[in-house]
Amino acid sequence: MMAAPFDEAGFRALTAKISAERGFGAANYKDGCLRRRIAVRMRARGVGTYAEYRELLDRDAAEFEQLLDALTINVTKLYRDAEVWEAVAATVLPACWARTGPLTIWSAGCASGEEPYTLAALLHRQAERTAQPERLADARILATDIDRGSLAAARAATFAAHAFAEMPPALTARYFSAAEPRRAADELRALVHVERRDLLSDPPPAQGLALITCRNVVIYFDRPSQGPLLQRFHDALVPGGYLVLGKVETLLGEARRLFEVVDARNRIFRRVAA
Numbered sequence: 001m002m003a004a005p006f007d008e009a010g011f012r013a014l015t016a017k018i019s020a021e022r023g024f025g026a027a028n029y030k031d032g033c034l035r036r037r038i039a040v041r042m043r044a045r046g047v048g049t050y051a052e053y054r055e056l057l058d059r060d061a062a063e064f065e066q067l068l069d070a071l072t073i074n075v076t077k078l079y080r081d082a083e084v085w086e087a088v089a090a091t092v093l094p095a096c097w098a099r100t101g102p103l104t105i106w107s108a109g110c111a112s113g114e115e116p117y118t119l120a121a122l123l124h125r126q127a128e129r130t131a132q133p134e135r136l137a138d139a140r141i142l143a144t145d146i147d148r149g150s151l152a153a154a155r156a157a158t159f160a161a162h163a164f165a166e167m168p169p170a171l172t173a174r175y176f177s178a179a180e181p182r183r184a185a186d187e188l189r190a191l192v193h194v195e196r197r198d199l200l201s202d203p204p205p206a207q208g209l210a211l212i213t214c215r216n217v218v219i220y221f222d223r224p225s226q227g228p229l230l231q232r233f234h235d236a237l238v239p240g241g242y243l244v245l246g247k248v249e250t251l252l253g254e255a256r257r258l259f260e261v262v263d264a265r266n267r268i269f270r271r272v273a274a
């Protein structure tokens, strides 16, 4: 049996609808990834064509939400990829902390908050280890994402037990309530500021950043969107500021001139001076 030809026009009409009606710039995401995720939703609803699925979205707002959820891929965990966080704690945060003046960190694509709260715990521990807790008053972790549902969860700052699977027990016990869902301590909540931002169309939330973590996000964007985004990251960082990407992400093309490699295995880079 021959496979049915791919309905390119139908696919484009659907992604245009998603962008126009929900402000999710689907055109900038990798097609393969979008197609797989849309196919999952279409199968779940027993719909065979893109045209039928567009009609379904028109009459079923809950399905539109489910689709956006599927497209934004909100999978995350506290201390995800522990080795990366060990490296961040050992080298990146001490270097950021050694700078004078206010310290601003950006967790870009923060999903439901596990990444910025991991950063907050490590930063707080850094302040305690250096006996400079008062400096935390000048520190901020800006947590941004495009997905409103995830941002609401990030604001709540409570996490289910499975989110802690990779976090060292001592950090969990020190910074999160014992009762489930475990709530981040007030000292951490004071550090984290949650805000909606589209990485593809909005400017960074601040300039002069010491560190940007953008993990498991860039991989979903098509190549033409990645270059300008990495340029915006470069410009928002202080010279020598750090960029941490996800374990399977890397710098492509021109972006390799904007950053030097600090730790290739853990995808840690530093803005070159220029």
Ligand SMILES: C[S@@+](CC[C@H](N)C(=O)[O-])C[C@H]1O[C@@H](n2cnc3c(N)ncnc32)[C@H](O)[C@@H]1O
Residues within 6 Å of the ligand: 072, 073, 074, 075, 076, 077, 080, 108, 109, 110, 111, 112, 114, 115, 144, 145, 146, 147, 150, 197, 198, 199, 200, 214, 215, 216, 217, 246
């Ligand atoms: C797989 S999660 C990564 C979460 C976290 N950084 C981590 O590594 O565990 C990807 C996140 O990127 C967000 N995202 C996707 N496109 C985005 C965009 N254009 N602007 C901002 N966030 C976006 C999604 O909503 C999702 O929360």
